[in-house]
Amino acid sequence: MNNSESQPRPGPRIIPRSEHNISRANISDNALRVLYRLKKAGYGAFLVGGGVRDLLLDRRPKDFDIVTDAHPEQVRKLFRYCRLVGRRFRLAHVRFGREVIEVATFRASATDEHKDRIHTKKGRIIRDNVYGTIDEDVWRRDFTANALYYNIADFTIWDYCSGIGDIKSGVLRLIGDPVTRYKEDPVRMLRAVRLAAKLDLTIAPNAEAPILELGELLNEVPAARLYDELIKLFHAGHATRSFDLLIRYNLFQYLLPVVEKYSQGSRSRKAFKFIHEGLQDTDDRVRADRPVTPAFLFAVFLWYPVLDLAGKLAQEGRSEAQAMLDASSLVISEQQSQVSLPRRFWAPIKDIYLMQRRFMSRRGVRSARLLYHRRFRAGYDFLLLRSKHGEVGREIADWWTDVQRLEPEAQKKAFFVKGRRRK
Numbered sequence: 474m475n476n477s478e479s480q481p482r483p484g485p486r487i488i489p490r491s492e493h494n495i496s497r498a499n500i501s502d503n504a505l506r507v508l509y510r511l512k513k514a515g516y517g518a519f520l521v522g523g524g525v526r527d528l529l530l531d532r533r534p535k536d537f538d539i540v541t542d543a544h545p546e547q548v549r550k551l552f553r554y555c556r557l558v559g560r561r562f563r564l565a566h567v568r569f570g571r572e573v574i575e576v577a578t579f580r581a582s583a584t585d586e587h588k589d590r591i592h593t594k595k596g597r598i599i600r601d602n603v604y605g606t607i608d609e610d611v612w613r614r615d616f617t618a619n620a621l622y623y624n625i626a627d628f629t630i631w632d633y634c635s636g637i638g639d640i641k642s643g644v645l646r647l648i649g650d651p652v653t654r655y656k657e658d659p660v661r662m663l664r665a666v667r668l669a670a671k672l673d674l675t676i677a678p679n680a681e682a683p684i685l686e687l688g689e690l691l692n693e694v695p696a697a698r699l700y701d702e703l704i705k706l707f708h709a710g711h712a713t714r715s716f717d718l719l720i721r722y723n724l725f726q727y728l729l730p731v732v733e734k735y736s737q738g739s740r741s742r743k744a745f746k747f748i749h750e751g752l753q754d755t756d757d758r759v760r761a762d763r764p765v766t767p768a769f770l771f772a773v774f775l776w777y778p779v780l781d782l783a784g785k786l787a788q789e790g791r792s793e794a795q796a797m798l799d800a801s802s803l804v805i806s807e808q809q810s811q812v813s814l815p816r817r818f819w820a821p822i823k824d825i826y827l828m829q830r831r832f833m834s835r836r837g838v839r840s841a842r843l844l845y846h847r848r849f850r851a852g853y854d855f856l857l858l859r860s861k862h863g864e865v866g867r868e869i870a871d872w873w874t875d876v877q878r879l880e881p882e883a884q885k886k887a888f889f890v891k892g893r894r895r896k
Contacts, residue, residue, distance in 0.1 A: 482612065485622075485631035493630050493637075495528045495623060503569040504537035507576060508625040510551055516543040517607065520623040522614075525630065529621070529640060530672065539576045540622070544604060548576050580613055581605030607631070615654065615661050616668065617646045645674040652683045659690035662724060663702045670706075670714040684722045691727040696813035703728055703812055707770055710759040712752035720745070731808050735778035744777035747862050754858060768821035769851050771805075771814055773858070778804045779826060797826055821848055828852030829859065835872055841888040844877065853877075 751773035860870035
């Protein structure tokens with residue numbers, strides 16, 4: 474423990490309801506039910522983290538997380554539809570239909586020594602079920618902007634580390650020594666990028682500098698957890714800015730190493746440009762409240778590695794279709810070691826890729842059937858992206874756009890025109 478950590482820590486600055494903008498009208502009814510039931514049972518109950526931060530910024534929170542001095546087993550006794558989850562952190566999930574309210578118990582600070590807190594040799598915390606008080610809990614949180622507590626007892630906000638001031642200043646600041654905190658959990662580097670992108674914040678210099686040196690710690694993070702973080706980075710409406718920051722801090726290579734492995738030099742620049750354009754389309758869809766899928770996202774990420782490997786396999790004598798299929802399998806399998814993509818998305822990615830060759834033909838039964846392929850829309854959107862990138866002639870993309878708008882009889886005529894075969 475360093476000298477600063479051994480000094481008495483400050484208590485909270487308590488902001489009364491009259492001095493902040495958070496209204497219960499903007500808090501989930503189910504989150505309020507949990508807060509009030511905990512309070513009625515005699516426990517402390519606070520809304521914490523991103524929910525408080527977003528409400529202060531007049532944003533609509535995605536989740537409402539709650540902390541309390543009740544232990545997980547005590548929380549479970551209060552709610553009929555509650556189950557305990559997690560091994561690294563023991564949490565209570567209270568379910569109301571499709572909405573799940575996460576309830577955590579206050580934990581002791583990360584500087585305390587406890588036999589129930591387990592670290593790796595390099596400092597990463599792999600288990601932490603050490604319960605404490607709110608005065609301890611705040612110091613184990615990651616960023617000052619996420620360390621704000623809304624007290625349901627009197628509707629005040631408790632601010633221990635000038636989180637409100639940092640939010641107003643547009644600064645994302647880590648609590649504690651950044652190097653130590655990143656070593657405890659390397660995913661904090663990705664969280665810093667995500668929050669900076671999402672909220673248009675500037676990462677504080679002392680939190681920014683170590684990222685450039687500690688990126689390789691992400692190699693120690695389970696591949697399934699990195700997949701979850703990747704989806705948060707790229708499916709929340711700020712994918713392009715997240716991508717730019719990942720490149721800036723040399724973190725992208727630890728998420729998608731196959732992109733740089735198979736695409737070198739000018740080819741790498743083309744691949745990154747293609748990814749950027751694909752992520753811009755993803756952002757547009759999210760903002761328009763249209764569906765997005767990890768299959769399409771990874772199809773964009775892996776396209777150039779697959780395309781380059783398929784070219785090499787075709788030169789060895791495999792058919793174009795088989796080369797594309799084999800290359801897809803090899804690249805996806807290799808990617809699994811770093812960020813594991815669930816198997817249910819493998820087939821859709823391969824279908825998207827295989828359809829690209831079929832789009833080049835616009836005549837005959839096989840081409841006509843493509844309109845009824847269950848993943849036609851994803852393949853077509855990918856075709857549009859490739860056309861925008863200059864890989865496919867605009868006339869081909871326009872033709873497939875127009876044919877979808879025709880009546881069934883007109884569609885048949887389009888695919889079975891007499892005369893010279895369309896190309």
